[in-house]
Amino acid sequence: MSDNGSPLTITVRIQRFNPDVDRKLYLQDFKVAWQQGMTILDALHTIKAEQDGSLTFRRSCRHAICGSCAMNVNGRNMLVCEQPIKAHLNRKNEITIRPLPYLPIIKDLVVDRTTFWAQYMRVKPWLIPPENIPEKEFRMSPEEVAALQDAEHCIMCGACYSACTVVGTTKEYIGPHALLKAFLRVMDVRDSAPGERLADIAGSDGVYRCHTIFNCIDACPKHLNPTRAIETLRKLAQKRLAFEAARAERQKHLDKPVTSG
Amino acid sequence: MSNPSVITHDVIVVGAGLAGTWAAMIAGEQGVDVGVISKVHPLRSHSGAAQGGIAAALGNVRPVPNTGPDGPLEQVPPDAEPYDSWELHMFDTIKGSDWLGDQDAIEIMVKDAIEIVYEYEHMGCVFSRTPDGRVAQRRFGGHSTPRACYSADWTGHVLLHTIHEQALKHGVRFYSEWYALDVIVEDNVCKGIVALDILTGQVVLMRAKAVMFATGGYGRAWKITSNALANTGDGVAIAYNAGVPLMDMEFVQFHPTGVYGHGILLSEACRGEGGYLLNSKGERFMERYAPGKMELAPRDLVSRSEQTEIDEGRGVGPDKQGIWLDLRHLGREKILERLPQVREIALNFSGVDVIDELAPIQPTAHYSMGGIPATVDGQVIADAQSTPVVGLYAAGECACISVHGANRLGTNSLLDASVFGRRAGYAMAAFVKGGARLQPVESDAVARNEARITRLMSDAPAGKGESWSQIAAELKSTMTDNAGIFRDDARLRQALSDIRRLQERFQGVRIMDHSRRFNTDLLGALETEHLLTFSEVVVVSALARTESRGAHYRTDYAKRDDEHWLKHTMAHKSPDGPVLSFKDVNINWEKYPPQERKY
Numbered sequence: 001m002s003d004n005g006s007p008l009t010i011t012v013r014i015q016r017f018n019p020d021v022d023r024k025l026y027l028q029d030f031k032v033a034w035q036q037g038m039t040i041l042d043a044l045h046t047i048k049a050e051q052d053g054s055l056t057f058r059r060s061c062r063h064a065i066c067g068s069c070a071m072n073v074n075g076r077n078m079l080v081c082e083q084p085i086k087a088h089l090n091r092k093n094e095i096t097i098r099p100l101p102y103l104p105i106i107k108d109l110v111v112d113r114t115t116f117w118a119q120y121m122r123v124k125p126w127l128i129p130p131e132n133i134p135e136k137e138f139r140m141s142p143e144e145v146a147a148l149q150d151a152e153h154c155i156m157c158g159a160c161y162s163a164c165t166v167v168g169t170t171k172e173y174i175g176p177h178a179l180l181k182a183f184l185r186v187m188d189v190r191d192s193a194p195g196e197r198l199a200d201i202a203g204s205d206g207v208y209r210c211h212t213i214f215n216c217i218d219a220c221p222k223h224l225n226p227t228r229a230i231e232t233l234r235k236l237a238q239k240r241l242a243f244e245a246a247r248a249e250r251q252k253h254l255d256k257p258v259t260s261g
Numbered sequence: 262m263s264n265p266s267v268i269t270h271d272v273i274v275v276g277a278g279l280a281g282t283w284a285a286m287i288a289g290e291q292g293v294d295v296g297v298i299s300k301v302h303p304l305r306s307h308s309g310a311a312q313g314g315i316a317a318a319l320g321n322v323r324p325v326p327n328t329g330p331d332g333p334l335e336q337v338p339p340d341a342e343p344y345d346s347w348e349l350h351m352f353d354t355i356k357g358s359d360w361l362g363d364q365d366a367i368e369i370m371v372k373d374a375i376e377i378v379y380e381y382e383h384m385g386c387v388f389s390r391t392p393d394g395r396v397a398q399r400r401f402g403g404h405s406t407p408r409a410c411y412s413a414d415w416t417g418h419v420l421l422h423t424i425h426e427q428a429l430k431h432g433v434r435f436y437s438e439w440y441a442l443d444v445i446v447e448d449n450v451c452k453g454i455v456a457l458d459i460l461t462g463q464v465v466l467m468r469a470k471a472v473m474f475a476t477g478g479y480g481r482a483w484k485i486t487s488n489a490l491a492n493t494g495d496g497v498a499i500a501y502n503a504g505v506p507l508m509d510m511e512f513v514q515f516h517p518t519g520v521y522g523h524g525i526l527l528s529e530a531c532r533g534e535g536g537y538l539l540n541s542k543g544e545r546f547m548e549r550y551a552p553g554k555m556e557l558a559p560r561d562l563v564s565r566s567e568q569t570e571i572d573e574g575r576g577v578g579p580d581k582q583g584i585w586l587d588l589r590h591l592g593r594e595k596i597l598e599r600l601p602q603v604r605e606i607a608l609n610f611s612g613v614d615v616i617d618e619l620a621p622i623q624p625t626a627h628y629s630m631g632g633i634p635a636t637v638d639g640q641v642i643a644d645a646q647s648t649p650v651v652g653l654y655a656a657g658e659c660a661c662i663s664v665h666g667a668n669r670l671g672t673n674s675l676l677d678a679s680v681f682g683r684r685a686g687y688a689m690a691a692f693v694k695g696g697a698r699l700q701p702v703e704s705d706a707v708a709r710n711e712a713r714i715t716r717l718m719s720d721a722p723a724g725k726g727e728s729w730s731q732i733a734a735e736l737k738s739t740m741t742d743n744a745g746i747f748r749d750d751a752r753l754r755q756a757l758s759d760i761r762r763l764q765e766r767f768q769g770v771r772i773m774d775h776s777r778r779f780n781t782d783l784l785g786a787l788e789t790e791h792l793l794t795f796s797e798v799v800v801v802s803a804l805a806r807t808e809s810r811g812a813h814y815r816t817d818y819a820k821r822d823d824e825h826w827l828k829h830t831m832a833h834k835s836p837d838g839p840v841l842s843f844k845d846v847n848i849n850w851e852k853y854p855p856q857e858r859k860y
Binding site: 018019020021037048049052053054056057058059060061062063064065066067068082083084106107110121124125126127129133135136137138139140141142144145148152153155156184185188190191257258259 | 301302304305306307309310319339379382383384385387388389390391392393394395396412415418419422423426427429430460489490491522523525526602605606609610728730731772773774775776777778779780781782785
């Protein structure tokens with residue numbers, strides 16, 4: 001029902017493309033009966049079940065934690081599972097859904113993230129721990145956890161990556177998602193290779209490629225701030241040796257209680 | 262894009278959540294060649310959706326002395342007596358399981374718990390911390406101490422990313438977006454699997470010396486569920502079709518706090534941090550059902566209490582089918598620090614801010630206690646005598662080891678998946694290094710699965726042609742109405758006849774997408790077939806069990822019956838439907854004999 005009580009029919013305009021049969025991209029309109037609480041993902045499911053089973057998209061968890069369903073809606077990247085569709089309708093009750101930009105299309109709304117994952121691998125996303133592992137946990141203060149700025153919440157959905165105009169021009173760029181992962185590792189007091197990591201990302205494909213356009217911040221569904229992380233990495237890269245030395249010093253006491261607060 | 266039609270590894274793992282990735286990482290570390298297939302990218306696995314924590318008796322935190330059950334927590338002073346123990350964790354788990362959990366397996370899990378949490382920490386997992394830098398812990402339902410190690414309310418997510426990174430470090434090969442169609446078991450020996458490369462649509466034979474299933478739970482057979490869309494019980498159904506029995510399938514946990522109308526999880530950490538449940542009269546009704554534990558009673562009990570309130574007319578919301586979750590008294594700061602994801606979910610899906618509003622919730626199908634029977638080393642067994650299916654392993658939610666028995670405690674699932682995934686990894690590495698060989702495949706499994714796909718993609722007979730989504734919807738309806746929180750003979754018989762009718766109708770299913778490339782219409786049909794397969798086993802097992810235990814509650818047999826039913830249900834496939842046999846529960850009669858379960 002619409003606000004005045006009459007049934008509301010919405011138009012969902014979807015970019016379609018199956019490279020095996022289509023010569024070019026096209027937009028297709030589907031009419032859907034809006035229902036209270038309908039998300040954009042619900043509308044896609046309704047279309048797939050009732051109108052066109054070949055409509056292809058990724059999805060899984062339905063609550064913005066698995067990172068499958070990042071798409072471009074009315075020009076903005078977002079996770080469609082957590083978005084009420086009504087908030088994205090124009091005055092004609094239309095919404096336009098396209099796949100994430102700057103990436104090859106596999107089929108309809110499914111994109112090829114090969115370069116995205118290759119850059120993730122490039123930054124060595126795993127922790128490189130010190131040699132002396134304590135019997136129990138490494139001691140880490142709540143403040144040291146807070147310094148990670150929730151970077152560990154990144155769900156690798158790709159919304160930031162494909163909103164980044166630098167990525168649009170070169171896939172050599174490491175990208176905001178992988179730089180945020182590098183930030184997580186560099187800032188973690190348990191990581192013993194921050195110097196190596198900073199040296200790697202300070203190259204021409206790394207932190208200096210970022211033009212601070214802030215698209216990644218706008219796109220991030222988890223409210224993370226890759227731009228700020230990249231800024232921090234830039235500053236640390238300039239005093240890499242001192243940072244490395246401070247880390248080595250901190251790691252001498254990783255098995256000891258911390259004081260905080 | 263083309264792949265060879267036969268792929269070979271020493272070990273093939275199906276599923277890349279915590280259990281599968283742990284196994285793959287360990288086997289890789291042991292120098293064994295491992296391939297992991299996953300229907301979604303590994304980091305999309307549903308382990309990542311777990312919120313509240315992972316249980317381990319670290320004893321880092323205790324209640325401030327002389328405060329009540331809701332009182333504040335503090336870090337245990339360094340010189341104080343240990344506050345928690347694996348023995349206590351073991352007892353809580355046994356009691357939570359309503360004595361159906363195998364006590365030898367539970368003992369291994371709770372002992373390994375401590376080591377595995379430290380191992381996660383050493384691998385870089387970002388845990389929340391105590392002021393002196395230890396892993397922080399919180400209260401959770403059914404646990405008698407604050408035992409849940411957590412990372413705000415993102416615990417599964419950080420564990421999944423951590424272990425995936427480690428697997429990459431050890432060179433594990435991931436086949437992302439590959440779907441298992443079949444497992445090849447001949448003469449009780451597993452020889453490999455048949456898989457679909459989703460991108461190309463090619464059907465591939467994957468041969469291995471050892472195969473492990475880590476395919477997750479089967480909660481997608483219910484209308485309201487916290488489970489991801491991917492959790493269609495594929496591995497469970499595939500194993501069953503290959504002649505492997507399924508154990509304790511009647512035990513399905515309904516979580517007390519799903520988002521009203523959606524089923525998406527609002528973590529038990531809400532109550533662990535002190536949240537209340539209220540009925541339409543504003544009463545904390547748990548006082549009537551579990552006065553000692555209130556909202557932190559185990560999930561089966563809390564969900565039944567909620568449903569009773571709803572059925573007796575004290576529900577909330579437009580159709581009175583909900584309950585209020587009240588977090589307002591926790592305060593903004595605590596909610597933002599400890600429950601940020603919960604707040605976001607309630608905002609997006611219910612339009613309420615839990616900082617100053619009540620959130621409408623309802624019980625939601627959440628966890629599958631039953632599954633593929635396996636030993637503590639992940640070895641799948643073929644019968645009640647524990648005859649091994651050589652080369653076949655299982656761990657995580659698809660497996661039934663059984664550590665959760667009739668009801669799982671919160672934070673024991675991340676633990677189960679991690680501990681037994683790791684053990685299966687070591688066991689498979691030892692099996693391979695001990696001289697296991699690739700076995701010749703006799704069957705025409707590839708052709709059979711090609712035919713299955715060809716039929717679904719073919720044109721329907723004139724005027725016929727069922728839609729899988731319609732059949733799936735009807736199945737979920739009957740499972741919810743007739744095989745849900747409260748069950749009885751008549752309702753279960755109704756469910757069974759509905760399922761059998763739907764199974765017949767499934768033969769007429771045709772899909773609309775006729776392209777081989779990334780065909781999610783085809784996946785939907787195959788998944789629906791799997792839902793129909795295991796749902797029949799759930800219902801037949803539930804019909805047979807004429808007692809109430811843990812999450813299985815029969816209104817016509819409302820008492821636990823240890824004399825007849827202190828045993829596991831095993832279901833084998835036959836042309837006439839599931840055939841049941843029963844397996845003894847491992848019980849230490851001196852230390853942990855069955856008691857009345859009261860909270």
